[in-house]
Amino acid sequence: MEKFRGVDYYGVDALLTEDERMVRDAIRDWVEAEYLPIVTEHHRAGTFPVDVIPKLGELGVFGATLKGYGCAGLNHVAYGLIMQELERGDSGLRSTASVQSGLVMYPIYAYGSDAQKDRWLPALASGAKVGCFGLTEPDHGSDPGTMKARAVRRGDSWVLNGTKLWITNGSIADVAVVWAKDAEDHEIYGYLVPRGTPGFSTLDIPGKFSMRASITSELSFQDCRIPVENRLPGVKGLKGPLGCLSQARYGIAWGAVGAAMACYDWALQYAQQRIQFAKPIAAFQLVQQKLVWMVTEITKAQLLCLQLGRLKDEGKARPQQISMAKMNNAQMALESARMARDILGAAGIVDEHPVIRHMLNLETVNTYEGTHDIHTLIIGRDITGLDAFGI
């Protein structure tokens, strides 16, 4: 296969600044040279290549939009392009970057005390430390407001009890941002729990068919005692974790485009080279229809992301608009991956080709950080003024 050179049917590159293109190209080159050669073995073994974390830190990927603390201070379009290129590699690689940036560094940056920022942000930015984000629970996924995790004040400590599930990088995290209800005022707050705190344990989730090259864990808190100053002072209520999710969903919207590009580029080249009935299968109308659907959807998704990024840089992006991009792009990427796998025929089921890996990953991407259905209802509520969640 020819080297990947992006998908740009509509001249979208010309809408990017030189800096934005340089950032995109730097990450694309890194993924090509450093990550793609190792992803298949990790996918097979069900392991995450943890040594990419300090490398991503050195490049400046973590918290790339934040100012200070060793962060690069990029705009949101450049950040989105980074997510696109990382997910062109693997959704698990992008997940690590979005969790560290959007779900760990962002809440510490936006809601944390100066001491919390000074302690964690530089180390998280450099990749010397890894973070994870605990919101979802075994019985509370789409409906996090009813979470069971509790924090009780005991003298100079908070005592945490509860379980968090589907936590990316949970078992390797040096710090967990955990959301729990204060037993007294029943409000949700964020708590920073360092690894090794007595009562805090993790377990990796076995048997995954998706996100195999990524760590997914369960976090368990049993009378886990942390100092009072480990609570994030700047936010109270569900808007805390939802604010983080807006950051991460924005990254997913871009990332999904990268995964779709990888599948489209591969399927197009394969279809041009694979001969059946004495001609390339790309000559058949049914194959062309699939390829055309893919490039059209990718182009629409690119434009959705770019305008969303520009709105975000102006401070005007609304969470419902982020929902639309996440909902649309994850779905179109999953459909593109399924079509690409179909075009590859039998070859589509082996990991010699990246397509089935992306296809399986995208089942997760379409589900996590708000399922397609939940985002549909968020937008539905926004345009009709009527709440279909029944709360």
Place this chain on the structure above:
Amino acid sequence: MKILVPIKQVPDTATQVRVAADARAIESAGITWIISPYDEFAVEEALRIKEKRGQGEVVAVSLGPDRVKEALRSCLAMGADRAIHVNDPAFADADTLTTARALAAVIKQEAPQLAIFGRQAIDDDMGALPAQVAELLGWPSLYWIMEEAIAADGASIRAGRQVEGGLEVFEASLPCVLAAQKGLNEPRYPTLKGIMGAKKKEIKDLKAADLGIAPEPPQLSVARLESLPPRPPGRVIGGDVHEAVRELVRALREEAKAI
């Protein structure tokens, strides 16, 4: 120590090259441009020398049209301190000697202790510039360099190049010209902070007049470019194995003259 690194912007290695209609250049539409990979070794080595000595300045320089600025910006993103762009339509038809005169003029103005080139550009593979520039300056030139060490006093350099079965180590006084070979180092990726910082760094535009030179008509010009003829199709020898082997040996000996 001031180090000057001349770089060339070339088509990406994955480019499918097509000869242009006038048969004297390649079709430039749709090409992705990159820094010639050997020049990246040169930039990396210059940055390492500066970092090792704890002080110094790395200046990237290139000659070419406006698009060359992107390549210079990439050098700045890697860590070069500033850049010089010899951007003058008068150099549009420059051959290697004209280019060498322009670069030698930049080097005389800048007076670095070291000029590190890539051993050749990967587009036309001429590999002539480092020697021509060194000749014009009267400096020693060391080619195909795999390792180098500069004396603590900055007055001399030891540099090794790979030869069949070993390393040939030279000593030279500074200033001098080095031409980097693959294996000298592993170039760094530009960091995102480096990319953001690059736009604050200076890229100085120079015309031929600023260098006190008037480009002469090129002594070398491309007469014609030709694509390679398509490969003739292969031939399958079938039939009885003994007969087929005999025919294969005959064809290899008499037609292909391979054995």
